[in-house]
Amino acid sequence: MSKKQDTLMKHIDGETHFPYRFENVEKKAQEVLPKEAFDYIQSGAGREETLSNNRTSLEQVKIVPRMLQNVGNIDLSVKLFGNTYKQPVFLAPIGMQKLAHPEAELATVRAAKKHGVPMIVSTASTFSLEEIAKEVPDHPLWYQIYWNERHPDVSINMAVRAEQAGYDAIVVTVDTVLIGWRERDLENQFSPLKAGYGLANFKNDEAFMSHLDGTDDDTIVRGIVENFAHPTLNWKDIEKIKKATGLPVIVKGILDPEDARFALEHGVDGIIVSNHGGRQLDGVIGSAEALPTIVEEINGQIPVLFDGGIRRGADVVKALALGADAVLVGRPFMYGLAIDGENGVSNVLEHLLSDLHVSAGLAGSPDVRTLKALKTRK
Ligand SMILES: Cc1cc2nc3c(=O)[nH]c(=O)nc-3n(C[C@H](O)[C@H](O)[C@H](O)COP(=O)(O)O)c2cc1C
Ligand SMILES: O=C(O)C(=O)c1ccccc1
Numbered sequence: 001m002s003k004k005q006d007t008l009m010k011h012i013d014g015e016t017h018f019p020y021r022f023e024n025v026e027k028k029a030q031e032v033l034p035k036e037a038f039d040y041i042q043s044g045a046g047r048e049e050t051l052s053n054n055r056t057s058l059e060q061v062k063i064v065p066r067m068l069q070n071v072g073n074i075d076l077s078v079k080l081f082g083n084t085y086k087q088p089v090f091l092a093p094i095g096m097q098k099l100a101h102p103e104a105e106l107a108t109v110r111a112a113k114k115h116g117v118p119m120i121v122s123t124a125s126t127f128s129l130e131e132i133a134k135e136v137p138d139h140p141l142w143y144q145i146y147w148n149e150r151h152p153d154v155s156i157n158m159a160v161r162a163e164q165a166g167y168d169a170i171v172v173t174v175d176t177v178l179i180g181w182r183e184r185d186l187e188n189q190f191s192p193l194k195a196g197y198g199l200a201n202f203k204n205d206e207a208f209m210s211h212l213d214g215t216d217d218d219t220i221v222r223g224i225v226e227n228f229a230h231p232t233l234n235w236k237d238i239e240k241i242k243k244a245t246g247l248p249v250i251v252k253g254i255l256d257p258e259d260a261r262f263a264l265e266h267g268v269d270g271i272i273v274s275n276h277g278g279r280q281l282d283g284v285i286g287s288a289e290a291l292p293t294i295v296e297e298i299n300g301q302i303p304v305l306f307d308g309g310i311r312r313g314a315d316v317v318k319a320l321a322l323g324a325d326a327v328l329v330g331r332p333f334m335y336g337l338a339i340d341g342e343n344g345v346s347n348v349l350e351h352l353l354s355d356l357h358v359s360a361g362l363a364g365s366p367d368v369r370t371l372k373a374l375k376t377r378k
Helices: 003-012 022-032 035-042 049-059 104-114 129-135 152-164 183-187 206-210 217-227 235-244 257-265 287-298 313-321 331-362 368-373
Strands: 062-064 078-080 083-085 089-091 119-121 141-145 169-173 249-254 270-273 304-307 326-329 375-377
Touching: 022 035, 022 331, 035 183, 035 331, 049 287, 049 313, 062 313, 089 119, 089 331, 104 119, 104 129, 104 331, 119 129, 129 141, 129 152, 141 152, 152 206, 152 235, 169 235, 235 249, 249 257, 257 287, 270 287, 287 304, 287 313, 313 326, 313 331, 313 368, 313 375, 326 331
Parallel strands: 089 326, 119 141, 141 169, 169 249, 249 270, 270 304, 304 326
Antiparallel strands: 062 375, 078 083
């Protein structure tokens, strides 16, 4: 019996009582979280059309499985930017994790390490990028940057700090030039930045502090709020980040193939097809609908990652069959964190990865290459 089959038996024997269905994980998180925190995590912008398009576009994809492929030995490891990762699943950058649990990113990253899942640490993390790296020596981490247009040296310095702390790659999020119109947050009068959680990477940053008039929390928060609007962001800024370190630079939030071509032309090392989990512009194409057009344009020249609506193993199979090299998962691990800290994230990952293992096997795909070769229909 394979290791994962053992896991399946353990689940059937009822050794774990954490919910299996994503819908029940979400429901449990809603029970334990204050309303404004749950709404902030779950909601999308506007009428939440983009949010629902993410799920609809994935649900429209149908896998055509292969038979008699010998899936006795399933190995879903993937090589990206010269590093080998245990499976093609990453934790999406999510800021403000103290909203879900006091141990926040430290709990998340310990669970991620347990399952060999790399974590993308957000600029808005509630522990500093160095504290998170120290928690899990030798575990792969990427660092996500929100461009500080008023003081570019702050963003450049953070990229350098990430390189010094041993991070493998820099992700630049490009779909947040303005923060989305999130009606549920507005109705709750909720602003995560003003709640003061996003300080960790800024408070002791020399470049950031050098631009402030004071060192009190109010002044710091004002500086941080300013950091999160960057309407002038453009491809020249991406080149600046690229020059700052020796790390690969990955652009997150690409949906139009022409932008994918620009990314190639500006020497970007990878892209993430994403609409920010439906939290930015409403009425936007579902990520899974955009994915094949980007894959076609990139044509294997650089890795293409994907996020938006990944909830189960079959969703990962679909994204890879559509041509993604790996996926990011967002809200599910935040719900796990809210329910039971490290243990909750660990359960969410264990279930998702076991489901992925079973799903890949049933699709006749013992590895990432064969997953990517699967056919799909709409
Ligand atoms: C509560 C929350 C906070 C987020 N914070 C960030 C962030 O700091 N940086 C970023 O690039 N994306 C952020 N995102 C977007 C995620 O990285 C990711 O694109 C999205 O959640 C993927 O969709 P999914 O939640 O359906 O898996 C955030 C998403 C959520 C739900
Ligand atoms: O909420 C978000 O989606 C997000 O990206 C963000 C923005 C500012 C601070 C923290 C997270």
